[in-house]
Amino acid sequence: MIGRGIILALxxxxxxxxxxxxxxxxxxxxxxILGTATQTPHFGDEQEFSNKHEKTETLTPHRTPEIESxxxxxxxxxxxxxxxDDPPMTEAEQVELLSQNQWIKNxxxxxxxxxxxxxxxxTLSPEERQRRDEMNWLNMSPQERLKRQNQRYEYxxxxxxxxxxxxxxxxxxxxxPPSQRVSLDVFLREKKYKEKKYAILRxxxxxxxxxxxxxxxxxxxxxxxxxxxxxxxxxxxxxxxEVLGRMETTRADDLIPLIEHAKTTEVWEELLVAIxxxxxxxxxxxxxxPFYSPISSMRLVAAxxxxxxxxxxxxGTQVKRELPEKxxxxxxxxxxxxxxxxxxxxxxxxxxPDLFTLLENDIRRREADxxxxxxxxxxxxxxxxxxxxxKDQLRDSVGTNRAAAASALRKLGVFDEVFKLVNDQDPLVxxxxxxxxxxxxxxxxxxxxxxxxxxxxxxxxxATLEAVCGWSVEESGPLLLDAAKSPxxxxxxxxxxxxxxxxxxxxxFDPEDKPEKQAAQHQxxxxxxxxxxxxxxxxxxxxxxxxxxxIQQVSAIAPEDAKLSEVRKCLDDWSDRTMPLDQRQxxxxxxxxxxxxxxPMIDHLFTVEKRNIPESLDRVFAEVEPIFQEIEKxxxxxxxTVRRAAxxxxxxxxxxxxxxxxxxxxxxLAAKQDDPLVLTSLLTALENADPDLVCQLxxxxxxxxxxxxxxxxxxxxxxxxxxxxxxxxxxxxRDSSREVVCGALSAIDTLLEEEGADASSVLQTLKVMLTQxxxxxxxxxxxxxxxxxxxxxxxxxxxxxxxSDHNARIYVARTIPGLGDPVFVPILIRxxxxxxxxxxxxxxxxxxxxTGQDIGGxxxxxxxxxxxxxxxx
Numbered sequence: 001m002i003g004r005g006i007i008l009a010l011x012x013x014x015x016x017x018x019x020x021x022x023x024x025x026x027x028x029x030x031x032x033i034l035g036t037a038t039q040t041p042h043f044g045d046e047q048e049f050s051n052k053h054e055k056t057e058t059l060t061p062h063r064t065p066e067i068e069s070x071x072x073x074x075x076x077x078x079x080x081x082x083x084x085d086d087p088p089m090t091e092a093e094q095v096e097l098l099s100q101n102q103w104i105k106n107x108x109x110x111x112x113x114x115x116x117x118x119x120x121x122x123t124l125s126p127e128e129r130q131r132r133d134e135m136n137w138l139n140m141s142p143q144e145r146l147k148r149q150n151q152r153y154e155y156x157x158x159x160x161x162x163x164x165x166x167x168x169x170x171x172x173x174x175x176x177p178p179s180q181r182v183s184l185d186v187f188l189r190e191k192k193y194k195e196k197k198y199a200i201l202r203x204x205x206x207x208x209x210x211x212x213x214x215x216x217x218x219x220x221x222x223x224x225x226x227x228x229x230x231x232x233x234x235x236x237x238x239x240x241x242e243v244l245g246r247m248e249t250t251r252a253d254d255l256i257p258l259i260e261h262a263k264t265t266e267v268w269e270e271l272l273v274a275i276x277x278x279x280x281x282x283x284x285x286x287x288x289x290p291f292y293s294p295i296s297s298m299r300l301v302a303a304x305x306x307x308x309x310x311x312x313x314x315x316g317t318q319v320k321r322e323l324p325e326k327x328x329x330x331x332x333x334x335x336x337x338x339x340x341x342x343x344x345x346x347x348x349x350x351x352x353p354d355l356f357t358l359l360e361n362d363i364r365r366r367e368a369d370x371x372x373x374x375x376x377x378x379x380x381x382x383x384x385x386x387x388x389x390x391k392d393q394l395r396d397s398v399g400t401n402r403a404a405a406a407s408a409l410r411k412l413g414v415f416d417e418v419f420k421l422v423n424d425q426d427p428l429v430x431x432x433x434x435x436x437x438x439x440x441x442x443x444x445x446x447x448x449x450x451x452x453x454x455x456x457x458x459x460x461x462x463a464t465l466e467a468v469c470g471w472s473v474e475e476s477g478p479l480l481l482d483a484a485k486s487p488x489x490x491x492x493x494x495x496x497x498x499x500x501x502x503x504x505x506x507x508x509f510d511p512e513d514k515p516e517k518q519a520a521q522h523q524x525x526x527x528x529x530x531x532x533x534x535x536x537x538x539x540x541x542x543x544x545x546x547x548x549x550x551i552q553q554v555s556a557i558a559p560e561d562a563k564l565s566e567v568r569k570c571l572d573d574w575s576d577r578t579m580p581l582d583q584r585q586x587x588x589x590x591x592x593x594x595x596x597x598x599x600p601m602i603d604h605l606f607t608v609e610k611r612n613i614p615e616s617l618d619r620v621f622a623e624v625e626p627i628f629q630e631i632e633k634x635x636x637x638x639x640x641t642v643r644r645a646a647x648x649x650x651x652x653x654x655x656x657x658x659x660x661x662x663x664x665x666x667x668x669l670a671a672k673q674d675d676p677l678v679l680t681s682l683l684t685a686l687e688n689a690d691p692d693l694v695c696q697l698x699x700x701x702x703x704x705x706x707x708x709x710x711x712x713x714x715x716x717x718x719x720x721x722x723x724x725x726x727x728x729x730x731x732x733x734r735d736s737s738r739e740v741v742c743g744a745l746s747a748i749d750t751l752l753e754e755e756g757a758d759a760s761s762v763l764q765t766l767k768v769m770l771t772q773x774x775x776x777x778x779x780x781x782x783x784x785x786x787x788x789x790x791x792x793x794x795x796x797x798x799x800x801x802x803x804s805d806h807n808a809r810i811y812v813a814r815t816i817p818g819l820g821d822p823v824f825v826p827i828l829i830r831x832x833x834x835x836x837x838x839x840x841x842x843x844x845x846x847x848x849x850x851t852g853q854d855i856g857g858x859x860x861x862x863x864x865x866x867x868x869x870x871x872x873x
Contacts, residue, residue, distance in 0.1 A: 088179065088180045088181065089173075089176065089180055089181045089182070090182075091182045091186070094173065094181060094182050095187075095201060096169075097168075097169030097170075097172060097173060098169055098170070098173070098187070098200075098201045098204040098205055098208070099198070099200055099201045099204075100167070100168070100169050100200075100204075101200050101233055101235070101236065102167055102168055102169070103165050103166070103167050103233075103235035103236060103238070103239050104165070104166055104167075104235075105164065105165060105166075106161055106163060106164050106165065106166050163211075163239075163242065164242050164270075164273075165235065165238055165239035165242055167204065167207075167239065169204070170204055170207060170208050170211075170239075173208055174208060174211055174212070184205045184208055184209045184212070185209065187201055187202055187205040188202055188205060188206060188209075188218075188222065199232070200233070200236065202222075203226045203232060203236050203240065204236070206219055206222045206223050206226065206240070207223070207226075207236075207239050207240055207243050210223055210240075210243035210244070210246075210247055211243055211246075217249065219247075220244065220247060220249055220250055220254075223240045223243060223244050224244065224254065224258070226240040227240050227241055227244070227258055227267065227271075228258065228261075230263070230264075234264055234266050234267060235266075237264075237267050237270075238266055238267060238270045241255075241267065241270040241271055241273075241274050242270060242273075242274065244274055245270075245273065245274025245275070245277040245278070246277065250274075250278070251278065252275050252278035252279045252284070255271055255274055255275050255278070256275060256284065256286055258271055259271040259272060259275065259286055260286075265295065265297060265298065268298065269297075269298070269301045272286070272287070272290070272301060272302065272305060273301075273305065275287075276305045276308075276309060280309050281302075281305055281306050281309055282323065282324055282327075285326075287302055287305060287306065288302075288324070288326050288327065288330070290302035291303075291330045291334070296336045296338070296339060299334070299336065299339045300336075300338055300339050300342065303339045303342035303343050303346070304342050306327070306342065306343070306346045307342045307343075307345045307346040307349065310346045310349040310350055311345075311349045323346075323347070323350055323352060327346075328352075328358075330343070331343050331344075331347060331358065332358070337367040337369060337370050338369075340362070340367075340370050340373075341369050341370055341373040344359060344362060344370065344373040344374050344377045345373055345376075345377055347359070347377055347381075348373075348376065348377025348378065348379075348380035348381050349377075349380065351380065351381040351382070352381065355377065355378060355381045355383050356378060356383045356385050356386050359374045359377065359378060359386075360389075362374035363375060363378070363386065363389050363390070363393075364389075368398060368400065368401055371393070371401065371404075372400070372401060372404035372405075375390050375393065375404050375405055375407075375408040376404060376407060376408050376411075378390070378408065379407070379408035379409070379410075379411035379412050380411065382412065382692075384412060384607050384608050385608050386408075387409070387412060387414055387608070390405050390408050390409055390412075391405075391409070391414075391417055393405035394406065394409075394417065394420070394421060399424070399425075399426025399428050399429055400426075400428060402421065402424065402426065402428075402429045403426065403428040403429045403431070403432050406418045406421055406429055406432035406433060406436075407432045407435075410432065410435060410436045410439070413439075413657075413690065415436055415439060415440070418432065418433055418436045419433065419436070419444065419445075419448065421433055422448050422451075427455075427457040427459060427460055430452065430455065430457065430460045431459055431460055431463045433448070433452075434449075434452050434460055434463035434464040434467050435463055435466075435467055436467070437449050437452075437464065437467035437468055438466075438467040438468070438470050440657070440688060441468075441471045441472075441475050446475065446479075449464050449467070449468050449479055450478075450479060450482065452464040453465075453479055453482045453483050453486070454482070454486075458488045458490065458491060461483065461486055461488060461491045462490065462491060462494065464479075464483075465479075465480070465483055465491065465494055465495060465498065468480075469498055473502045473503075473504075473533055474533060474535050476498075477499070477502070477504065477529055477533055477535065477537055478537035480495045480498050480499050481495075481499070481522075481525065481526055481529060481537050483495035484496055484499070484509070484511065484518075484522060484525060485518070485522060489511065489512060492511035492512075493511045493512070495511070496509065496511045496525075497852060499525070499529070500848060500849060500852060500854075501849055502533075503532055503845075503849075504525070504528055504529045504532050504533065505528070505848050505854050506521070506524050506525045506528045506854070507854035507855070507856050508521045508524055509521040509522060509524065509525045563594060563597065563601065564601050564604065564605075566590070567591065567594070567598070567601045567602070567605065568605060568611075570587050570590050570591050571605065571611065571613070571617075573587055574587050574614065574616075574617065575614070588620050591617075591620050592620060592623050592624055594624070595624055596624060596625075598621070598624050598625075599621065599624065599625050599659045599661070599662075600659075602621070602659070602661055603659050603660040603661055606660055606661045606664075607660050613661055615665075618631060618632060618665065619632060621661075625659065625662070626652070627649065627652050627658055627659070627662045628662060628665075630645040630646075630648045630649045630652070631645075631649070631662060631665050631666065631669070633645035634646065634649075634666075634669045635669065639675060639678075642673070642675070642678055643675070643677055643678055643681075646677070646678045646681035646682050646685070647681050649666065649681065649682065649685040650681040650682070650684040650685045652685065653684060653685030653686060653687055653688055653689070657688040657689060658685070658686075658688070658689055660690060663686060663689040663690060663693050664693060666682055666685060666686060666689075666697075667686070667693050667696055667697045669682075670682040670683075670697050671697070671700070674705070676704070676705075676706035676708050676709050679701060679704065679706070679709045679712075680706075680708060680709060680712055682697070683697065683698065683701070683709075683712050683713065683716055684712075686716075687716070687719070691720035694716055694719075694720045695716070695717060695720050695721055695722070695725065697716075698712075698713040698716040698717050698720070698721075699713070699717070699725070699728060701713040702714070702717075702728060702729075702731070702732055707735075707736075707737035707739060707740055708739075710732065710735065710737065710740045710743075711737070711739045711740050711742075711743040712743075714729065714732060714740065714743030714744045714746070714747045715743055715746075715747070717729060717747050717751070718743075718746055718747035718750050718751070721747065721751055722751070723751055723752075725747075725751055726748055726751050726752065726762055727761075727762075729744045729747050729748050729751070729762075730744075730748070730761060730762045730765065732744035733745065733748075733762075733765055733766075733769070738773075738774075738777065741773075741777065742777075742780060745766075745780055745781065745784055748762055748784065749783075749784045749787060749788070752788055763785070763788065763790065766781050766784060766785055766793075767785070767790075767792050769781045770782060770785075770792065770793075770796045774807075775800065775803070775805055775807050775808035775811055776807070776811045778796065778800060778808070779797070779800055779808070779811040779812055779815050780815070781793070781796075782794075782796035782797045782800065783797070783815050783816075783818075783819060786819060786821070787819065794823070797812060797815075797816065797824070797827075798827065800812050801827045801830075801831075806835075806836040806838070806839060809831065809834060809836065809839045810836070810838050810839055810842060812827070813828065813831050813839050813842035813843050813846060814842050814846070816828070816846065816850065817845070817846030817847075817849040817850045818849075820850070821850075822850065822851065824850065825847070825850060825851060825871070826871075828843045828846050828847050828850065829843075829847075829867065829868065829871045831843035832844070832864045832867060832868065833864075840860070840864070841860075844860065844863055844864070844867070847867055853870065855867055855870060
């Protein structure tokens, strides 16, 4: 009741503040051919809450569903809310709602769209969104519900809105079933509503009809008239433009003429955004013309559209690789800092060639936003020549600037420079350092992560947990146990949740208790970990700092200018083929005298200056870098020697990142191998190398004769690939080896999350595979489709769960806990009565992981009865 009172007060406040409606000229009736009133289709507004989106401030608080009042039948397979049986709304009530001119901007959604993020709710049907939302709320803890309240959108009367322009009356009617309201075309067809005083009513009705359905050409025609009418309120015209932009029947050619005559900046901006829904900005000059306007806000809107659309297509799929020359000219002369930032981000998303030359001045500009955007764009474009300049920014006195530099270096793979900031005083910098822990797990990162788990800043602790969750349970477990003692409740809850997902759960430990009350229970949690994982997390040997490997020692040393010049001169002299042997031996000594400092300088010359490093020098490098000794052995004609060398390279590669030149040599030599054992070892040797090099080797190996090699190639592409590799992996779905198909399926599932991935053909193949192969394969395919938000996968999992094949039910019981979707809780509850003991056992194991609940120990039957009791409640 209190929440409703607050919402009512805010509603009255907005009604008083917003401007009143103005009279407008009468429009021609666009519905001469309509006969009797027809009911327009309705699509609901229920939204699926998702952790993938950032939290945003909301206009009004969200009302938590009254779950206690919902009648839930225990014998039903699904837990669903009973629909409200509200009486139909009268025509007079609809007239009152639609006559109000109370349009406001959905600032939260606009911010999300401008940042390049899009809601995944658009890929789900309204029915699927409603079902998921109900199940999520039903199984969600009160704390989680509270955390989700202000997560994604601004709200109107407690209902989340996914429209840029919101109206309380229109949104309320849009959420109602068609059977409870008057057919909307009445307001546009009947004569009594054609008077001037009903102009706002007619415009709002047309907007609502456009939101409900875009099948009526007359609605589009009327909305175009609303946009063109200068007598109509600007906000109504903007809302009409947004609806036109979303209607499939609207073409870009319908809107482009309007933008040429738009006299109001707000309407012009909405038109440009709507046109961007129909075409990419590089396809028409209307997206370039605003940059020549003296009005900076117009240039800023255009620049944001360029960046948003470029970020969605940054892989270059189905679009030309180069930006238009006009845009590059604009980028050279634009001086407004805000506009400049968006242009720089666009250049980085496109990975423009020679970007460092274009942004060299920006990276040193006085405005911090421009400087930081330039660093991140250069990192996105993998401009390694910018590394020395970015390193200079690490000494900046402003923490946000140091954080941006650390983020850029992390993207460029210069982790050692980032780790130098591990003790930085600014929490933003430490957060960037924490994110770097996810790149590799070594004794060094484990030590840093352990210190960050006890950091004084809550966000640093949270970032550390997110980073180490990619490590194995043996590596991340001790850190998660430490985090379970954090003074911050949010960190404790997250750590306990991560442990439970790894099978380590102790019901006596309540993370919501105060830390001082948890000492004894925490020790029990430690014992549970020791018994479950088989590792003692308290052993000192786990925390000791190991001596860095030769590879790590090399990567931690930066080139020195004087010595770099000397090495450069040696390379120049070595390239002289007429040089006497004694002179060549002298160069040999001049190079090896640098010791372990030689390889960082060679890598600098190889990657930054793009110098050719002759293979004849590899024997020289072998004297200072052990990895080159094994590379030399790869050139042997003896297969056993090559296998031993590949095995040793695999061991060295697992320890740390190999030098760039060494990784390139391994790729070149691996291309000449056909032995499965050698190829498998060499792929493993590159697991910490430059991702582009790994993919360069892995892609051709998808065609290897060895199924083991093909499977490993899939795993490498899953870890290092891009959205462009989805099509390559698509072919592997037809592989004769089940293991290869599983590897390709897992890789595709990961890479489809990348921006720019073309999923259409792959998803079609997956839907065909739902009825092919064995039960385990069908479960894997269905799980992938479900994770991508396709109801076909969800339905297939339900079908397989009801199968008479006990193997299918076992696969389902083992798989759905890992999906993390509470919608599958009823299936596991039903499995508790399955005739197959393995199915019952897997259901008991999966329920704590899926629900986050722990009902305690006891016999199997006791646990089953407690879970059934929990489900009824």
